[in-house]
Amino acid sequence: MLDALTIVLFRPKFSENVGAAARACANMGVSRLVLVDPPAFDIDRARPMATSKGGLLLDRLAVVPTLARAVAEARLVLGTTARLGGWRSAILSPEQAAAAARDSLAGGDGVAVVFGPEDAGLTNRETQLCAHLVNIPTAGEATSLNLAQAVLIVCYEIFKATQGLAAAPAGPTPSRAVSHAEGEALFSALRRMLLTIDCIKPDNPDYWMLPVRRFIERVGLKRKEYNLLMGICRQIDWAVATGGKKPAAGDPMDSRP
Structure with missing residues (x-):
């Protein structure tokens, strides 16, 4: 069911966080990890944090130059944000985002979840490519989560929401949703x-x-x-x-x- 789910890391700064995110994906049965324009990715630094299962994702991860290319084939694109207000509307909780992802995945459509750089997150320009934004509630003023922690929380909610669902038949249909x-x-x-x-x-x-x-x-x-x-x-x-x-x-x- 999660074969059509892609975790997209936009310009991640630290290779160790990429490795830990790969481990989180493997824990939840997510097999597709994409990096967008990483400034200094070093797989040897990422691998110890990934462990053996996450290392398999590192071996086949894709690195692409633009966010548009990373999400081009997805039907539903979800972006994560700690900042709220202004342009950042259509905010979902992780549970609500998981329900939306479940519905798309059950219909055979691809889903991409985008995580921004550790220091600044996604800018307004990147959030425009996202159908919805996901905010993980936190206590007090400590709104910033480690990248791998955020990946694990969102993947866990989608994993829970999709349990027991049968995979949709493979291949496009005449009434398929637009990419x-x-x-x-x-x-x-x-x-x-x-x-x-x-x-x-x-x-x-x-x-x-x-x-x-x-x-x-x-x-x-x-x-x-x-x-x-x-x-x-x-x-x-x-x-x-x-x-x-x-x-x-x-x-x-x-x-x-």
């Missing part, structure tokens, strides 16, 4: 279209697009619906560019979608 990469392509098309028709202002479009992004992620689009909305965006782009005037039949400029 994260497809969702980002649609979001970019909608953003461009809304800017073009002056529905949102260009001074801070990412902020004004947040409700649109959350709505799209909450709906859970299927591929057919994705194709429909992309077609609408292309048609509006064409209408704005041409003034809605269709070229005469046979005109070489007739490139209307």
